[in-house]
Amino acid sequence: MKGRKSDRWWTVWGVLILLWALFPLLWMVSLSFKDPETFRAGKPQFFPEQWTWKNYDTVFSDSLFTSALRNSAGIAAIATALSVVVAMFAAYAIARLDFPGKRVLLSIALAIAMFPQAALVGPLFNMWRGLGIYDTWIGLIIPYLTFALPLSIWTMSAFFRQIPWEMEQAAQVDGATAWQAFRKVIVPLAAPGVFTTAILTFFFCWNEFLLAISLTSTDSARTVPAALSFFTGASQFQSPITAIMAASVVVTIPVVILVLLFQRRIIAGLTAGAVKG
Amino acid sequence: MTVVSETAPAPAPTPTRAERSERTQYERRLGLTLSAPAFIVMIIVTAYPLAYAVVMSLFRYRLTDPEGRKFVGLKNYLTVLTDPIWWSAVSTTLVITLFSVAVELVLGFGFAWVMYRIIRGRSVIRTGILIPYGIVTVVSAYIWRYAFQLDSGFVNQWLGLGDFNWFGERWSSLFVITLSEIWKTTPFISLLLLAGLVQVPGELLEAATVDGATPWQRLWRVTLPNMKAAIMVALLFRTLDAWRIFDNPFIMTAGANDTETLSFLAYRQNVTLVNLGAGSAVSVLLFFTVVLIAFVFVKGFKTDLSQVRGE
Numbered sequence: 001m002k003g004r005k006s007d008r009w010w011t012v013w014g015v016l017i018l019l020w021a022l023f024p025l026l027w028m029v030s031l032s033f034k035d036p037e038t039f040r041a042g043k044p045q046f047f048p049e050q051w052t053w054k055n056y057d058t059v060f061s062d063s064l065f066t067s068a069l070r071n072s073a074g075i076a077a078i079a080t081a082l083s084v085v086v087a088m089f090a091a092y093a094i095a096r097l098d099f100p101g102k103r104v105l106l107s108i109a110l111a112i113a114m115f116p117q118a119a120l121v122g123p124l125f126n127m128w129r130g131l132g133i134y135d136t137w138i139g140l141i142i143p144y145l146t147f148a149l150p151l152s153i154w155t156m157s158a159f160f161r162q163i164p165w166e167m168e169q170a171a172q173v174d175g176a177t178a179w180q181a182f183r184k185v186i187v188p189l190a191a192p193g194v195f196t197t198a199i200l201t202f203f204f205c206w207n208e209f210l211l212a213i214s215l216t217s218t219d220s221a222r223t224v225p226a227a228l229s230f231f232t233g234a235s236q237f238q239s240p241i242t243a244i245m246a247a248s249v250v251v252t253i254p255v256v257i258l259v260l261l262f263q264r265r266i267i268a269g270l271t272a273g274a275v276k277g
Numbered sequence: 278m279t280v281v282s283e284t285a286p287a288p289a290p291t292p293t294r295a296e297r298s299e300r301t302q303y304e305r306r307l308g309l310t311l312s313a314p315a316f317i318v319m320i321i322v323t324a325y326p327l328a329y330a331v332v333m334s335l336f337r338y339r340l341t342d343p344e345g346r347k348f349v350g351l352k353n354y355l356t357v358l359t360d361p362i363w364w365s366a367v368s369t370t371l372v373i374t375l376f377s378v379a380v381e382l383v384l385g386f387g388f389a390w391v392m393y394r395i396i397r398g399r400s401v402i403r404t405g406i407l408i409p410y411g412i413v414t415v416v417s418a419y420i421w422r423y424a425f426q427l428d429s430g431f432v433n434q435w436l437g438l439g440d441f442n443w444f445g446e447r448w449s450s451l452f453v454i455t456l457s458e459i460w461k462t463t464p465f466i467s468l469l470l471l472a473g474l475v476q477v478p479g480e481l482l483e484a485a486t487v488d489g490a491t492p493w494q495r496l497w498r499v500t501l502p503n504m505k506a507a508i509m510v511a512l513l514f515r516t517l518d519a520w521r522i523f524d525n526p527f528i529m530t531a532g533a534n535d536t537e538t539l540s541f542l543a544y545r546q547n548v549t550l551v552n553l554g555a556g557s558a559v560s561v562l563l564f565f566t567v568v569l570i571a572f573v574f575v576k577g578f579k580t581d582l583s584q585v586r587g588e
Binding site for chain 1 (some may be wrong): 307314319326333366388391395397402405407414420430471517523543544562
């Protein structure tokens with residue numbers, strides 16, 4: 001009897017945690033459906049008096065936002081792909097091979113994970129202008145790749161360490177060629193780790209703000225977080241608040257989808273790199 | 278890309294040793310070649326600009342006045358360190374870091390404990406708390422700003438605070454900034470702590486129970502000491518992450534009422550004011566504060582980084 005009662009208490013706590021995590025999202029959605037003209041009249045309430053899609057129209061008809069969405073998706077995708085490929089080689093070496101400089105590599109990765117990016121905005125700003133890559137995709141992809149690498153290397157090397165690599169030789173003994181053994185045995189075993197790393201890296205690039213506002217100046221490379229901070233609304237006479245919330249809902253949707261689909265993997269990835277398990 | 282292996286092959290007395298050393302050499306070379314791209318990218322994009330910042334911090338240099346560039350030695354550092362703006366940014370960053378990390382540690386442990394004990398709905402909670410983790414920080418900042426802001430927010434109505442302007446003064450602004458930071462990053466710390474929690478050996482807890490330890494004693498004497506490594510790693514990561522805080526104050530207050538953080542100050546000097554001399558001095562000083570914090574954790578608190586590095 002006592003056991004069941006305490007189970008119920010844990011469920012209550014669980015519901016509270018869930019409320020804590022999701023309540024601000026409800027507020028975001030609610031605000032995004034308020035009428036931009038009248039939402040401030042009187043005492044603002046939590047829910048809209050009339051629900052309207054106006055803000056979403058505003059956001060999607062604004063080229064600043066649509067180009068930012070394109071930039072964000074493109075830059076995050078390319079930086080993620082590059083980072084995962086570069087990190088994959090390093091993670092394989094760390095997990096499988098014994099070589100001098102392994103400790104140095106891991107220490108550098110650790111140092112860069114802790115590095116204050118703000119200390120680089122000045123030099124990068126100046127250097128990128130000199131190199132002509134200020135305000136371009138490549139100008140953001142390079143630092144994103146760099147700052148995503150430590151996370152990618154750790155996560156993947158933690159996953160790679162758990163792969164039973166003997167199976168590759170076993171397959172070769174059974175008559176498979178080296179390539180077949182790699183493709184049919186190792187790739188399926190390594191793919192989940194690589195994929196999880198890609199999700200975490202994508203989150204990082206999707207989220208990044210400091211470099212995005214420091215190294216861009218127009219909509220040719222400005223990502224969504226940076227564009228949001230410059231957003232002024234449909235007209236100068238209208239408050240941008242509700243439109244900013246609509247744009248926020250739009251950029252949160254991919255995050256929610258990835259979390260819903262890959263919850264288990266994301267947690268495994270987040271903890272694999274930091275705590276040996 | 279060529280990587281030179283520095284180790285000369287040792288003269289091998291027996292064929293087996295020779296074979297082994299050849300194999301070792303091959304492994305070393307392959308290891309270096311595979312990790313070289315990551316190594317090179319990380320060094321070029323961080324070490325070079327940092328060195329560049331160190332050099333520029335010794336000059337008087339504004340982008341608006343390139344002709345006036347002049348070597349001034351350590352004068353920029355003196356200017357920064359005697360400026361109340363720097364110390365205000367230090368204290369703001371310190372307050373946000375201390376409060377957010379302390380609250381997150383307690384709250385995160387509570388969350389981890391609930392996720393550890395709960396039977397029904399465990400995966401629902403894990404999915405739920407990953408949303409704040411994944412959400413864009415700028416979005417989180419706007420959500421909380423508009424919840425507290427006078428003209429749009431519901432907080433004052435709900436709490437009966439009338440016309441209290443949260444962003445009108447320093448401490449209430451810092452409260453809202455810290456709240457947004459806590460909401461966004463507690464999930465990460467709680468998942469790290471959960472990973473540490475499940476590794477506490479069950480037999481130890483059972484033995485303590487048999488010996489008559491109260492739940493409170495079990496927590497302080499058995500569970501927490503056995504999680505020390507996980508706690509320290511989570512603390513180190515979160516402290517350094519909070520120390521870099523930029524997005525929340527930028528979106529919520531734009532630095533008004535002494536809410537400018539160190540990263541914000543570095544950004545403003547370098548990018549907004551294009552004052553690259555003094556800005557670089559701020560950047561270098563910011564870098565040293567991070568090194569100092571990491572040093573305190575590793576030497577002072579004996580944080581075991583081999584766990585983090587996965588050795």
